[in-house]
Amino acid sequence: MTELDWREQVGKLLGRAERLEPGEAKVMALEEAARLADAHGDVPLAFEVRDALIDAATFGGFPDRALVAFAWCRGQQQRDPERFSPEPLLWKQKWVVGRLDEFPHISRKQIEGALDDVEQCFAKAGAGRRAVLKLRYQAARDMGDDAAAESFWAQWVKEPRDHLTDxxxxxxxxxxxxxxxxxxxxxxxxxxxxxxxxxxxxxxxxxxxxxxxxxxxxxxxxxxxxxxxHLRGYELVQRNREFLATLGEHLEFLALTGNVERGLKLFARHVGWALEHSSHRDRFTFYTASLALMEQALAEGHERVTLSLPRTFTFYSPGEEYETRTLRGWLASQAEGIAAKFDARNGTDRFHKLLARARQLGTEVVPFPIEAPILPSPSGRGTG
Structure with missing residues (x-):
């Protein structure tokens, strides 16, 4: 491939990515463009492409791929600060570091080191501590360190805003x-x-x-x-796997209001995202909400349900018939496994408490029928 050919191909990939909605196709186009730039040794172009890739992966539901792209860019910036200014990466550094605690294999020590790095980088850029205090609050909250979360909250909301504040x-x-x-x-x-x-x-x-x-x-x-x-919010998030945890909040609401049939349709439509999503925290939120939904389905006498689930689902049935208790058991097992990993890493019981809460939601149910139809997803069969 000549230089003109590969550069033309990179240009086409970038153009395609720009036209695509957030999602895997957009991320894959930019990853292919980055590979081409790497293969031909064009570091500045590879940096430019990965800069766009961080955005696409962050807002398209692939935080792991955003982390990889950011680490590459940060490495280049540290090796050649004259060519690659640190300023453009600072905003993206917040995005990436703010997601680290969603991966239980990343230790608390590593997360704390990343937060310290944010604080140092922002100080060099003349920014205050408001942005990093918010990140520290969110990490402490997510990990169940209640005392630290309260302390960082009190500091965050009082700290002056600056040019790197959200x-x-x-x-x-x-x-x-x-x-x-x-x-x-x-x-x-x-x-x-x-x-x-x-x-x-x-x-x-x-x-x-x-x-x-x-x-x-x-x-x-x-x-x-x-x-x-719910109606307004679901319309906004149904097409983007980045909102998997938010979809869990919608499922929880449907369980709480006894809208089981509607909830089951949404579960079937989006469980495919949960099966492959890299954020363990977002998967946990979706699974626990789905668990509450299955509990409510059983409470209403739905021993079997008809669902169009993805072939990658463990108990996939071509006939689309499932035992509700089997689904409940699988969801409980998935949520328990994730909770155990997080609580072991965090040294708290936050995730087991969240799981216990999901199991008790049935005691709060207030029937409130939602009659509005569920519109077909853009892909026809479902976004899952």
């Missing part, structure tokens, strides 16, 4: 977790108003927010608003 919409959305964890549902919903009303938005907001508010709305008895948030 946008106000993202920060507001992240603040909701703290209030929901504490059962401050009314506070969370009031804080979410600018996001829900469209006065403050971002690439993943209100997509994430509409899932986060479902349980608070349910607990406060605002079921009509919860239904509307």
């Amino acid at each position: 946008c106000r919409a993202c920060e507001l959305d992240d603040e909701l977790d703290h209030h929901i964890d504490r059962g401050e549902y009314a506070v969370a919903l009031e804080k979410a108003r600018p996001l829900l009303e469209g006065r403050s938005t971002c690439a993943e907001v209100p997509h994430l927010t509409l899932g986060s508010v479902l349980y608070p709305l349910f607990k406060l008895g605002r079921l009509e608003q919860a239904r509307d948030s």
